[in-house]
Every structure is written in structure tokens, then in C-alpha cells.
Amino acid sequence: MNWNIVLAATIKWVFMVLVFGLGVAGILTWVERKMSAVIQDRVGPNRASILGFRMLGLFHPLADAIKAFTKEDFVPDGANRVLFFLAPLIALVPGMLAFAVLPFGPGDNLVIANMDSGIIALLAITSFGIYGATLGGWSSNNAFAMLGSLRAAAQMISYEVSMGLNLVGMFMVFGTLSFSQIVYAQGHLLGGWLPEWGIVVQPLAFILFMAAALAENKRAPFDLPEGESEIIGYNVEYSSMRFATFFLSEFFEVVLIAAIVTVLFLGGWQIPWLDPKGIAGGWIRVLQVGAFVVKTLFVIWVMMLARWTLPRFRYDQVMKLGWKIILPLSLLNILVTAIVLAML
Amino acid sequence: MVKVKVIERPVPTVSTEIYLKEVLKGMGVSAKHFFQGITTQKNLVTTQYPEEKRPYPKRFRGHHRLMKREDGSARCVACYMCATACPSHCITIEAGEREEPYIQKYPRKFEIDYLKCVFCGFCVDACPQDAIRMDSDKHRIPAYTRQDEMAGNIDLLKLGGLSQARQGGKWS
Numbered sequence: 001m002n003w004n005i006v007l008a009a010t011i012k013w014v015f016m017v018l019v020f021g022l023g024v025a026g027i028l029t030w031v032e033r034k035m036s037a038v039i040q041d042r043v044g045p046n047r048a049s050i051l052g053f054r055m056l057g058l059f060h061p062l063a064d065a066i067k068a069f070t071k072e073d074f075v076p077d078g079a080n081r082v083l084f085f086l087a088p089l090i091a092l093v094p095g096m097l098a099f100a101v102l103p104f105g106p107g108d109n110l111v112i113a114n115m116d117s118g119i120i121a122l123l124a125i126t127s128f129g130i131y132g133a134t135l136g137g138w139s140s141n142n143a144f145a146m147l148g149s150l151r152a153a154a155q156m157i158s159y160e161v162s163m164g165l166n167l168v169g170m171f172m173v174f175g176t177l178s179f180s181q182i183v184y185a186q187g188h189l190l191g192g193w194l195p196e197w198g199i200v201v202q203p204l205a206f207i208l209f210m211a212a213a214l215a216e217n218k219r220a221p222f223d224l225p226e227g228e229s230e231i232i233g234y235n236v237e238y239s240s241m242r243f244a245t246f247f248l249s250e251f252f253e254v255v256l257i258a259a260i261v262t263v264l265f266l267g268g269w270q271i272p273w274l275d276p277k278g279i280a281g282g283w284i285r286v287l288q289v290g291a292f293v294v295k296t297l298f299v300i301w302v303m304m305l306a307r308w309t310l311p312r313f314r315y316d317q318v319m320k321l322g323w324k325i326i327l328p329l330s331l332l333n334i335l336v337t338a339i340v341l342a343m344l
Numbered sequence: 345m346v347k348v349k350v351i352e353r354p355v356p357t358v359s360t361e362i363y364l365k366e367v368l369k370g371m372g373v374s375a376k377h378f379f380q381g382i383t384t385q386k387n388l389v390t391t392q393y394p395e396e397k398r399p400y401p402k403r404f405r406g407h408h409r410l411m412k413r414e415d416g417s418a419r420c421v422a423c424y425m426c427a428t429a430c431p432s433h434c435i436t437i438e439a440g441e442r443e444e445p446y447i448q449k450y451p452r453k454f455e456i457d458y459l460k461c462v463f464c465g466f467c468v469d470a471c472p473q474d475a476i477r478m479d480s481d482k483h484r485i486p487a488y489t490r491q492d493e494m495a496g497n498i499d500l501l502k503l504g505g506l507s508q509a510r511q512g513g514k515w516s
Contacts, residue, residue, distance in 0.1 A: 038378055041381060042389065042390050302371075
């Protein structure tokens with residue numbers, strides 16, 4: 001075994017997943033509350049302070065973490081203890097694994113595993129995310145949690161299909177399954193001025209993918225599995241850090257989905273209209289990674305905006321939207337893409 | 345003829361049924377509020393409670409207070425009207441005798457049990473001497489023991505002020 005590769009991968013993993021992914025996910029717990037407050041003309045969290053410094057309430061995630069760690073870890077009677085303990089981890093880990101195939105910048109150094117079949121690997125890994133919600137609800141021996149997990153399973157399996165099918169158009173246009181290759185291909189300019197981003201060549205797929213990804217992510221307007229006001233959701237019996245882990249995994253998936261959308265549809269680390277030759281050495285890398293991060297944060301912002309704008313769908317509407325609208329439209333998108341590509 | 349205001353129901357059109365345009369419109373509204381919120385603090389509806397307090401309305405019924413005469417003694421003549429009017433029987437009065445010819449009684453003990461009081465204000469209405477009022481603009485602060493919830497005449501007088509109303513009937 002080549003230990004250098006392992007060491008390099010570990011360092012990359014620490015920076016990409018722990019620093020970027022979990023860092024942003026942690027801050028998102030604050031962003032979610034603050035942004036909802038600002039949208040609704042409120043002030044939002046601003047009380048937690050260290051030595052009198054309030055920092056717009058940025059210490060609230062810290063306070064939440066301390067609280068989550070010190071609270072009682074409750075296990076309900078009749079729960080399947082093994083699965084009950086495992087479920088939050090199963091929810092969190094696939095998201096962390098999926099980051100391995102996303103390129104943060106050009107070349108092999110800024111991606112953990114530069115796989116040729118990156119998209120397939122990603123779809124395979126993220127599908128595991130269902131198990132966290134499903135097992136969590138099932139193992140806690142609670143009718144509401146069970147309902148939530150059933151909804152989660154049905155919804156995520158439904159939207160998994162459209163999510164995958166929307167990416168088929170992308171393979172066809174760019175002719176590759178590798179994320180790095182797709183990002184390189186998005187650096188071209190169409191007609192000399194329009195960047196050949198996924199959103200430009202596959203606009204319908206972008207919209208459908210965003211919708212399917214939101215649903216996959218169990219966030220509003222597709223937060224049926226959680227549904228705070230009707231069933232409390234698959235995590236109703238969870239407390240302390242296990243509950244926090246479920247929440248963190250949800251936010252982590254937000255970051256992941258935003259990163260996937262950035263890489264596939266928004267040109268990844270590409271900065272359009274920028275001549276890389278004009279900038280010395282390493283700085284171009286910094287700029288490109290910065291572009292990736294900024295685009296990811298922008299997509300997260302849009303997802304948050306959707307979450308605080310749209311009311312929750314009814315369950316039958318979610319299923320109808322998934323199977324009768326998004327799925328046929330995805331197939332239509334593939335058909336049209338194939339016809340256009342054959343004619344070009 | 346009754347006038348009926350007919351409200352036009354929005355008719356679903358193709359663009360609303362597709363829903364996408366409406367979603368974007370809604371997100372536009374949210375984004376507008378978002379940028380307004382982070383640039384100006386104008387439209388905030390929040391009151392930062394412990395630091396800033398909303399002013400009480402003028403007729404707010406707060407903590408009771410016993411009014412005073414010019415010499416600082418309570419105006420109360422221990423007539424028991426407030427205790428009789430009180431629907432929750434929270435007022436306990438013990439009358440004492442005064443030397444003065446026209447006002448013969450004074451409250452030796454005037455106690456309000458705030459665990460029972462419902463802040464209805466009937467006692468204020470019943471008082472013929474303008475001796476008890478609820479316009480102190482103060483909340484009753486919760487206490488740790490039952491005994492602390494009984495406010496005696498000394499506590500009530502502390503909040504009290506001078507009343508200008510004439511007292512003592514036609515002989516005074």
C-alpha cells in the first residue's frame with residue numbers, strides 16, 4: 001500500500017469534508033434561523049455571547065453543540081438499540097463519502113478520488129442516505145416516527161429516479177461520467193461569450209434536478225418525512241447529540257447538493273471570461289477554489305430561499321409531482337437532448 | 345338591499361398551474377425582504393425585550409397601590425368595599441380605630457394575595473375614597489415563596505402617591 005496516497009487523501013478529506021463541509025453545515029444551523037428571521041422581518045438569534053461579544057448570534061451553533069452534548073441521551077422502550085444508535089451515523093456518513101468525488105479545483109490535487117465514473121459513484125453513495133431516516137424512524141418504536149420514515153423512504157426512492165435521469169442528459173452532452181472532465185468541459189465558451197455551463201446547455205435538467213435534490217434532501221417544500229406540524233417526523237424519539245447528528249446530516253446534505261449542482265450545472269471551479277495566463281502561479285488555484293466555494297454558497301442561499309418561501313406540499317402532491325411531472329419531463333429532456341445531439 | 349363585496353377569485357391559468365413562475369415570484373419576494381433585512385433595520389417587528397420594553401397602554405391594570413393622604417397615612421378607611429367586590433377574595437382587611445372624629449377607621453392590615461388576584465380592577469371601581477388604584481405601570485413580580493406573594497399595606501403604600509380627592513364626607 002502506498003502510504004503517501006493515503007496521507008494525501010486524509011489531508012484532503014480533512015480540509016474538504018471536515019473544514020469545508022462540516023464547517024459550512026455547522027454555520028448553516030445559524031444561517032437557517034437567521035435567514036428565516038430576516039426574511040420574515042425579525043431579528044433572529046442574537047443572544048448567545050462570549051465575554052459580551054454577540055457576533056450577530058454566531059455563537060448559537062456553539063451553544064447548541066454544548067447543549068446537545070450535555071442533554072440526556074434517551075432511548076425509548078422497545079427500541080431496536082443497535083439500529084437506533086446507528087441510524088444518525090448512517091444518515092451522516094454517506095454525505096461525507098460523497099464529497100470524495102467532487103472536484104474543488106482543477107487537477108488531481110483538489111479532488112480526493114478522481115474517478116472516471118464519479119457520478120455513478122455519487123448516486124450510489126447518496127442513495128444510502130435513505131437508510132438513516134428509514135432505520136431511525138423504524139427502530140425508535142413510535143408510530144409517528146414510523147410514518148415519517150415510511151414517507152422518507154417513499155419520497156426519496158421516487159425522487160432518486162428523476163435525480164439520476166436528469167444527470168443522463170449531462171452525460172450525453174459532455175460525453176463523460178467524471179466530474180473533473182465535466183467541469184473542464186464547462187470551461188468552453190459558446191459563441192465566444194456564453195460559458196458552456198450545465199445550466200445553459202441543460203436548463204430543464206437544472207430545474208428538475210434542483211427540485212429532485214430538494215426532495216431527496218427532505219427539506220421544505222418537501223419536508224414531509226419531518227413535517228413538524230403534522231407528524232414530528234422520523235427523528236421524534238431522538239434527543240441530545242443523536243438528534244443533532246440527524247440535523248447536521250441534513251445540513252451536510254444541503255452543502256453536498258449545492259456542491260453537486262455547482263459542479264454539474266454552474267461550471268464548478270471555472271471562472272468564465274478569466275484568462276488564467278494573466279495570474280501568477282498558485283493564485284489562479286486559489287481563485288478557482290474560491291469560485292467553487294462562492295458558487296456553492298450561492299446555491300445554498302437559493303435553497304434556503306426556497307425553503308423559507310414555499311409551504312409544504314401535501315403528500316399526494318409530492319408523489320404526483322415526482323412520478324407524473326418530474327419523471328416524464330426528465331425522460332422528455334433526455335429524448336430532446338438525444339435528438340439535438342444527433343442533429344448537430 | 346344588502347351590499348355584498350364580491351371578491352374575484354384568482355382563476356388558475358397555464359402559468360400558475362406550471363407553478364414554476366409563481367415559485368420564482370415568491371422567492372423574489374423573500375429575496376427582497378432578505379436584502380431589505382440585511383441592509384436596513386427599518387421593517388423589524390421585534391422588540392428586544394429585556395433591553396427595550398413596550399410602553400404599557402394608559403389603562404393597563406398593574407400592581408395595586410394604596411394612595412396616601414397629605415400626612416403620608418393610607419387613605420383607606422377600611423370600609424371593606426373592595427374586599428366585598430373582589431371576585432377572587434384576595435383582599436384581607438383588618439380595621440383599626442382612629443382618634444379623628446370624621447374618619448374613624450384605618451386598615452391595620454391590608455393584604456392582597458397575588459396568587460389569587462385576577463387583576464380585574466373591581467376593587468378600584470368599588471373604592472369610594474380613591475384609596476386603591478392599579479395604575480402603577482408595574483407587573484407583579486413572581487416570588488419564590490407563598491408568603492412573598494402576599495403584599496401587605498407597607499408594600500402597597502410604597503407604590504402609592506398623593507390623591508387630591510376630597511375625603512371625609514360633608515363634615516370635613
